Amino acid sequence: MAVEGLSESVMVTQLDKLANWVRKNSLWPMPFATACCGIELMATGASRHDIARFGAEAMRFTPRQCDLMIVAGRVAMKMLPVLQRIWLQMPEPKWCISMGACASSGGVFDTYAVVQGIDRFIPVDVYVPGCPPRPEQLLQSVIDLQDKIQRTGTIAGKEFQIPAQGHPPRSLAVDVPPTERMVAPGNYATATRLQSE
Amino acid sequence: MTREEIVNKLRERFGADAFSTSEFRDNYRIILPVERVYSVLEYLKISCGFDLLAELGGADYLQYPNARDRYGVWYVLVNTTTGVRLIVKTFTNDPEPTVPSVYPLWKGADWMEREVYDMYGVVFDGHPDLRRILLPDEFTSFPMRKDYPMRGRGERHNFPIISRPES
Numbered sequence: 090m091a092v093e094g095l096s097e098s099v100m101v102t103q104l105d106k107l108a109n110w111v112r113k114n115s116l117w118p119m120p121f122a123t124a125c126c127g128i129e130l131m132a133t134g135a136s137r138h139d140i141a142r143f144g145a146e147a148m149r150f151t152p153r154q155c156d157l158m159i160v161a162g163r164v165a166m167k168m169l170p171v172l173q174r175i176w177l178q179m180p181e182p183k184w185c186i187s188m189g190a191c192a193s194s195g196g197v198f199d200t201y202a203v204v205q206g207i208d209r210f211i212p213v214d215v216y217v218p219g220c221p222p223r224p225e226q227l228l229q230s231v232i233d234l235q236d237k238i239q240r241t242g243t244i245a246g247k248e249f250q251i252p253a254q255g256h257p258p259r260s261l262a263v264d265v266p267p268t269e270r271m272v273a274p275g276n277y278a279t280a281t282r283l284q285s286e
Numbered sequence: 287m288t289r290e291e292i293v294n295k296l297r298e299r300f301g302a303d304a305f306s307t308s309e310f311r312d313n314y315r316i317i318l319p320v321e322r323v324y325s326v327l328e329y330l331k332i333s334c335g336f337d338l339l340a341e342l343g344g345a346d347y348l349q350y351p352n353a354r355d356r357y358g359v360w361y362v363l364v365n366t367t368t369g370v371r372l373i374v375k376t377f378t379n380d381p382e383p384t385v386p387s388v389y390p391l392w393k394g395a396d397w398m399e400r401e402v403y404d405m406y407g408v409v410f411d412g413h414p415d416l417r418r419i420l421l422p423d424e425f426t427s428f429p430m431r432k433d434y435p436m437r438g439r440g441e442r443h444n445f446p447i448i449s450r451p452e453s
Binding site for chain 1 (some may be wrong): 329392420421422429435436437438439441442443445446447448449450453
């Protein structure tokens with residue numbers, strides 16, 4: 090907003106909006122790439138798709154220099170404590186993009202060792218569908234996150250103090266009682282099904 | 287030395303009914319009781335030139351048609367001079383499935399035996415460092431056993447939840 094009596098090069102705005110504008114155009118991604126989504130993430134950073142157009146080209150492999158975690162790929166139960174630790178090491182303000190079906194929901198890997206969605210254990214801002222998503226989809230998620238930062242951000246980070254809406258997803262631990270057994274191999278039609286006694 | 291010569295040699299050394307054999311395409315298997323497996327493997331290494339343990343794996347035959355034993359452990363041996371391959375199979379059972387470790391014969395058995403222990407709970411007697419290799423140390427089940435549910439017993443959800451205000 091220009092003010093009368095001042096030069097045209099002088100503008101007046103809110104400090105929050107200025108901070109949001111600065112933050113959203115200088116995201117520093119932490120690529121937490123564990124699977125094939127990581128390849129698409131690399132393609133997004135390469136020259137053809139060029140994530141630098143959105144100011145997010147400075148990928149750092151230390152969480153202490155990042156403010157955007159991109160979880161690209163399935164997260165095994167052995168990896169989840171690492172993911173949580175990296176998330177806690179990132180300085181605020183920080184955001185998280187859950188890239189692809191596996192990071193968002195476990196994808197096709199509905200097994201004992203794969204976490205069924207990282208949003209059960211860390212906060213997520215934007216989900217990207219796809220298996221794996223195209224680089225354009227990841228770029229769209231960066232644009233959406235920029236929009237979210239511009240709309241909701243505050244310089245003091247007050248938006249992070251508000252508890253998340255709704256409850257975390259229901260635990261899947263009760264889905265399979267220990268009485269269920271695997272069907273023996275040899276019959277491929279039923280080999281991976283569960284059978285109740 | 288061809289396969290037939292090796293098997294004849296083994297029959298001479300350990301007796302005609304010490305083991306049985308089976309064949310599928312180019313796989314030739316020697317099936318042994320677990321008490322005899324170490325001595326036969328040792329003989330195969332020292333006297334028959336099987337200097338490479340190419341593979342070592344396990345299997346759970348619970349509810350498998352016509353299976354008599356629960357856990358199988360198999361060794362794929364290669365003679366790197368002649369290129370002959372030989373598969374040795376043995377079986378073990380609950381409550382304490384135990385197979386002698388072949389680490390003294392082939393150092394490469396180290397991680398392979400740890401993996402079979404990790405997935406099936408088969409204990410390799412004499413292994414120098416038998417602990418989990420792929421799964422986290424605090425894991426208590428053996429997930430490749432057939433009576434373990436495919437989706438686990440809730441291990442994958444046994445973590446603290448970090449919310450926005452906490453992080």
